[in-house]
Amino acid sequence: MMDTYCTIRVPGPATVRPAIARAFERMADIDRRFNASNPASPVFRFNTRGEPIADPDIIALVKAALTVSERTGGAFDITVQPLVELWGFYGRTPAVPAPGQIVETLLKTGWQRLAIENGRVLRRDPSIRIDLGGIAKGYAVAEAVRILKEAGIPSALVDAGGDIHAFGRIKDRPWRIGVRNPRGEGIIGILELSDESTATSGDYERFFEQDGKRHHHILDPATGYPAQGVISAMILSKDATLADAWSTALFVLGAERGLECLRNVPGLEAMIVTGDGKRYCTPGLEGRLREPGDGRTRN
Ligand code: AMP
Ligand code: MG
Numbered sequence: 001m002m003d004t005y006c007t008i009r010v011p012g013p014a015t016v017r018p019a020i021a022r023a024f025e026r027m028a029d030i031d032r033r034f035n036a037s038n039p040a041s042p043v044f045r046f047n048t049r050g051e052p053i054a055d056p057d058i059i060a061l062v063k064a065a066l067t068v069s070e071r072t073g074g075a076f077d078i079t080v081q082p083l084v085e086l087w088g089f090y091g092r093t094p095a096v097p098a099p100g101q102i103v104e105t106l107l108k109t110g111w112q113r114l115a116i117e118n119g120r121v122l123r124r125d126p127s128i129r130i131d132l133g134g135i136a137k138g139y140a141v142a143e144a145v146r147i148l149k150e151a152g153i154p155s156a157l158v159d160a161g162g163d164i165h166a167f168g169r170i171k172d173r174p175w176r177i178g179v180r181n182p183r184g185e186g187i188i189g190i191l192e193l194s195d196e197s198t199a200t201s202g203d204y205e206r207f208f209e210q211d212g213k214r215h216h217h218i219l220d221p222a223t224g225y226p227a228q229g230v231i232s233a234m235i236l237s238k239d240a241t242l243a244d245a246w247s248t249a250l251f252v253l254g255a256e257r258g259l260e261c262l263r264n265v266p267g268l269e270a271m272i273v274t275g276d277g278k279r280y281c282t283p284g285l286e287g288r289l290r291e292p293g294d295g296r297t298r299n
Helices: 014-034 042-049 056-071 078-087 099-106 136-150 240-253 255-262
Strands: 006-009 114-117 120-123 156-160 163-167 173-180 187-193 196-202 207-210 213-216 230-237 268-274 279-281
Touching: 006 014, 006 136, 014 042, 014 056, 014 136, 056 078, 056 114, 056 120, 056 136, 056 240, 078 099, 136 156, 136 163, 136 196, 136 240, 163 173, 163 187, 163 240, 173 196, 187 196, 196 240, 230 240, 230 255, 240 255, 240 268, 255 268, 255 279
Parallel strands: none
Antiparallel strands: 006 156, 114 120, 156 163, 163 196, 173 187, 196 230, 207 213, 230 268, 268 279
16 A cells, blocks of 8 residues: 555464554555545545545644645645656656746645645645655554554554554564665664654655666655755654654755754654765764664674
């Protein structure tokens, strides 16, 4: 679902299966309702017919997205939908658009032209369309975790294509995840998660090559082109939704502006890898990331 593979791991007997099934059902439900390409979703009807959105889950997520837009000067912007469409990241063969088309499409974006009024999401301009692809996976993970915890499950790892939340322990230690090398094989570090989320945005996730250049799916709303400079941005947080949105935002902001922005947001740690291979970490993450070869991390 959500264009990726979702996994739920729960140590324990087969009696945990119904809770896992319910968590998956909730993720599938979020996927159906939040997906801009599903004609039956409120997001589709909003985008195509301007129908206000009354779904409380979607409203909560749009609210969260707008807060991140505000704090990042618009680097995170769910109204990039027309640009993502123009580049062809939805299904059809992707290609670099003509510069004129980019300029024209930029006029159809802008998070300030979205409004939440009387408990509904409205657009102030008929050209505005939304794409929750940069934040919905995190929300789905958070919801799956909520359902597992409510079912009394003491330990689990939920993974939606690299957006991960883990709580409890496995074989009497915290869950550990590998941080993928954005270029080449293997991992560049190991993180232990204790009721925490991590999300990563990378230029290797979805891209096409044209004229010897890589064009990926995270667009800079200021230019209309794929954001330049960063190849991977990872967030560590208690909140899976925030981790997802902020990893996409940091990818656009770049290392310097990104870390600067984060200083005003408590509870988020980050690691950014730039095209020249340099790593930039918040102080809180530096001490948490273990080397893959570190003996302390062996099973
Ligand atoms: P993620 O993999 O979480 O970084 O999200 C990438 C997806 O978010 C893309 O496939 C688009 O659907 C959407 N997106 C692209 N650029 C942006 C942006 N600047 N702000 C918000 N969403 C974006
Ligand atoms: Mg994201």
